[in-house]
Amino acid sequence: MLFAAKFAEKSGEGKMQILMEQNTNQQQYIKQLRLWNDKYAAETGARRRAFVLTFGCQQNEADSEKLKGTALAMGYELTEQPAQADLIVVNTCAIREHAELKALSIIGQYKHIKQKHPDLVIAVCGCMPAQESRKNELKNKYPYVDLVFGTTSAHRFPELLHEKLERGKRLFCPEATEGIVVEGIPVKRESSYRAWVSVMYGCNNFCSYCIVPYVRGRERSRRAEDVIAEVRELVESGYRDITLLGQNVNSYGKDLGNGYDFADLLRDVSTIEGDYLLHFMSSHPKDATEKLIDVMATCPHIAPHFHLPMQSGSDRVLKAMNRRYDTEKYYSIVEYMRSKIPGIAITSDIIVGFPGETEEDFEGTLEMLRRVRFDMLYSFIFSPRKGTPADTMPDPVPDAVKSERFSRLLALQNEISLEKNLPLEGKTLRVLCDGVSKTNAELCQGRTDQGKIVFFPCDPARMGDYVCVHIDRADSYALYGTIAEA
Ligand code: 5AD
Numbered sequence: 001m002l003f004a005a006k007f008a009e010k011s012g013e014g015k016m017q018i019l020m021e022q023n024t025n026q027q028q029y030i031k032q033l034r035l036w037n038d039k040y041a042a043e044t045g046a047r048r049r050a051f052v053l054t055f056g057c058q059q060n061e062a063d064s065e066k067l068k069g070t071a072l073a074m075g076y077e078l079t080e081q082p083a084q085a086d087l088i089v090v091n092t093c094a095i096r097e098h099a100e101l102k103a104l105s106i107i108g109q110y111k112h113i114k115q116k117h118p119d120l121v122i123a124v125c126g127c128m129p130a131q132e133s134r135k136n137e138l139k140n141k142y143p144y145v146d147l148v149f150g151t152t153s154a155h156r157f158p159e160l161l162h163e164k165l166e167r168g169k170r171l172f173c174p175e176a177t178e179g180i181v182v183e184g185i186p187v188k189r190e191s192s193y194r195a196w197v198s199v200m201y202g203c204n205n206f207c208s209y210c211i212v213p214y215v216r217g218r219e220r221s222r223r224a225e226d227v228i229a230e231v232r233e234l235v236e237s238g239y240r241d242i243t244l245l246g247q248n249v250n251s252y253g254k255d256l257g258n259g260y261d262f263a264d265l266l267r268d269v270s271t272i273e274g275d276y277l278l279h280f281m282s283s284h285p286k287d288a289t290e291k292l293i294d295v296m297a298t299c300p301h302i303a304p305h306f307h308l309p310m311q312s313g314s315d316r317v318l319k320a321m322n323r324r325y326d327t328e329k330y331y332s333i334v335e336y337m338r339s340k341i342p343g344i345a346i347t348s349d350i351i352v353g354f355p356g357e358t359e360e361d362f363e364g365t366l367e368m369l370r371r372v373r374f375d376m377l378y379s380f381i382f383s384p385r386k387g388t389p390a391d392t393m394p395d396p397v398p399d400a401v402k403s404e405r406f407s408r409l410l411a412l413q414n415e416i417s418l419e420k421n422l423p424l425e426g427k428t429l430r431v432l433c434d435g436v437s438k439t440n441a442e443l444c445q446g447r448t449d450q451g452k453i454v455f456f457p458c459d460p461a462r463m464g465d466y467v468c469v470h471i472d473r474a475d476s477y478a479l480y481g482t483i484a485e486a
């Protein structure tokens with residue numbers, strides 16, 4: 001069933017095989033489960049239902065679209081109500097402790113559903129159970145959880161569910177040791193105009209605070225032709241906004257060993273004709289090459305937006321984080337981007353309170369915010385992750401100091417975001433109409449090509465359309481306007 005090449009991986013950790021596989025060996029399980037569910041539907045007049053709950057990043061959102069697509073292929077109907085489900089799948093995140101505790105608390109609530117409905121199958125997957133300690137915790141403290149598998153076994157979902165149902169026993173799948181890229185898994189996309197396309201999986205960077213390399217394995221890239229075919233199909237079926245995803249998206253291709261890199265992929269994908277915009281995330285500064293920025297500057301289908309996590313503005317902290325760049329290198333990338341793509345939006349991730357962060361280190365971060373002037377920041381307080389080097393680093397900084405620094409960071413960024421947004425008042429911008437405002441049902445919300453959030457009165461029937469919006473007002477968080485076209 002393996003049909004393609006095995007690639008040698010240069011991770012510096014010894015060679016690992018990366019297997020490119022089609023989803024064919026899961027088809028038999030999908031078929032058998034489909035028959036089982038069809039029989040139930042014929043006998044009872046109702047379909048078994050599956051509920052998929054997602055925590056975490058866009059990669060997890062994309063993985064959940066595959067879990068949902070697979071559930072549908074197996075003959076389940078999707079529900080938004082866990083209490084009505086016959087199969088609950090919780091796709092978890094492990095990036096910070098808060099995400100894990102939230103997932104565990106919700107899984108705890110499913111105990112009552114299981115008591116009322118003993119045939120319910122509860123599966124927990126994603127990054128959290130890819131850690132042995134969490135897998136054991138689920139085994140010992142959550143006896144009503146039936147099936148547990150991590151990210152490296154997610155493609156085996158039908159087989160694992162089949163085995164669980166057939167044998168009746170709880171099943172805890174060990175993590176796969178080989179890297180694998182599986183094509184052809186069914187997908188149920190949440191939107192008909194905005195789509196995620198994973199181009200690579202895993203991470204080799206081992207930033208000292210980060211759990212991702214331990215729970216998602218080594219970097220492995222999809223074949224360019226598979227990515228291009230998927231994006232072409234999406235554009236042909238009307239998708240307008242396509243985000244190429246990878247934990248470390250701009251190191252795409254390194255494992256393929258043929259010199260083809262992320263800039264090449266982006267250039268080739270953007271030759272697809274149609275009315276669409278490409279985004280990508282997340283990038284590492286060490287792989288943010290001039291070649292990549294040159295491609296962005298010349299291809300009109302690539303959004304003028306670069307999400308480039310900086311993490312800290314202190315060279316000492318960046319070194320302790322194992323980030324492999326310093327603030328000057330980071331700033332030189334920003335300057336090159338702005339020289340080639342005037343008006344480009346630059347957004348970033350910052351961690352406050354890395355172990356041993358001094359006031360001077362933190363001032364360095366504030367200084368970089370003033371120099372770079374990011375359009376938007378995603379900021380986080382450091383969360384120790386078991387098994388990562390930063391977990392055991394001495395951390396004398398009290399939590400109260402971290403919280404206070406976090407507030408100062410937000411306050412400065414709010415000022416900068418406002419200063420960056422105010423000049424947009426009076427301008428007319430293209431906006432992809434994306435949803436209804438959560439706080440005011442009269443307003444639609446959308447995003448500009450630069451990724452800025454815009455609220456405006458609009459007929460929800462225009463969801464998924466590009467509209468021109470005159471910006472009447474701006475604050476640090478969003479833009480507010482009115483449709484400027486007939
Ligand atoms: N604590 C806090 N933030 C973290 N991130 C990754 N690991 C941690 C951690 N242990 C942040 C980084 C990364 C983003 C996705 O999450 O800023 O870029």
Ligand code: SF4
Binds near residue numbers: 203204211213247
């Ligand atoms: Fe984590 Fe660093 Fe990899 Fe990003 S690049 S996923 S922060 S280890």
